[in-house]
Amino acid sequence: AQSVTQLDSQVPVFEEAPVELRCNYSSSVSVYLFWYVQYPNQGLQLLLKYLSGSTLVESINGFEAEFNKSQTSFHLRKPSVHISDTAEYFCAVSDAGSARQLTFGSGTQLTVLP
């Protein structure tokens, strides 16, 4: 079974500053990794995912995440955040072999301050 740990429940950051949201996973098998974002009063939306290949994956709105197998991490970064990035961010993992359901972390609330 897989598990996901998001080390920070709340991350406040000023506008235009860089941010890193941390995600570590635990699994004995190969995994798929995902970041989903939940804006206030909405459902979750996929931000980016790692399935295979390049360990650095990017989203269309400037976020990127790097799969680090040795450290079992998939941290999310953005070099310069905007007010509109304020949301809750969920890291998720899935067993690549069975490709069954996702296991989500507890979420990180990113609050961008003016």
Added chain:
Amino acid sequence: DSGVTQTPKHLITATGQRVTLRCSPRSGDLSVYWYQQSLDQGLQFLIQYYNGEERAKGNILERFSAQQFPDLHSELNLSSLELGDSALYFCASSADYASFNEQFFGPGTRLTVL
């Protein structure tokens, strides 16, 4: 708008009662997932259906059941409700059953048990 619809948006009921939550997936999606989101448990996977058949089961209580109908809409039935069942219930859909496919989340049904 993800294309996934959920009804009702809000539901207030009493302990011991039974409720039904409804989900219509995106057009063309065959797989439906149900999740429970609460402050203490985070986002928990409950159950997945694919083309009418149960595909995967997560932390779903025996008091809860679900089904997917021939038109692919799904219903989640919650019975003998307890205070602790108060939560936001999300439905998501994807093209097929494999976890690497993007899941599209509905806006959720907020259940309050008094």
